[in-house]
Amino acid sequence: MGKTKKLIELDDKAIEILEKQAKLQKRSLKNYIEFTLEDQALRFSEPSEEYKAIMDDMIKQMENGTLKTTPLNEVLKKYGREL
Structure with a gap:
C-alpha cells in the first residue's frame, strides 16, 4: 500500500497533549500521530x-x-x- 504526505495544522494545546501521549507510549510525536490516525481509519473500515x-x-x-x-x-x- 502506498503512502501520501499531507500537511496538517493543529493548535498548540493539541500538540502539547499529543506529545505527552506519545512520550507515554515511547513514540515520537510523528509516529504517534500516524499510528493514531491509521488506527482510527481502521475503525471506520468494514x-x-x-x-x-x-x-x-x-x-x-x-x-x-x-x-x-x-x-x-x-x-x-x-x-x-x-x-
Whole structure:
C-alpha cells in the first residue's frame, strides 16, 4: 500500500497533549500521530469476516429465541456502578 504526505495544522494545546501521549507510549510525536490516525481509519473500515460471523450467529440466536442477554443494570451492578 502506498503512502501520501499531507500537511496538517493543529493548535498548540493539541500538540502539547499529543506529545505527552506519545512520550507515554515511547513514540515520537510523528509516529504517534500516524499510528493514531491509521488506527482510527481502521475503525471506520468494514468489520472483519470473524466479527461478521459472530454477529450473524447472534442474530440467528435472537431469531430462534436462544440468545442469552444480561440487562445493563445487572452488568453495572456487578462492577459496582449505577446508571
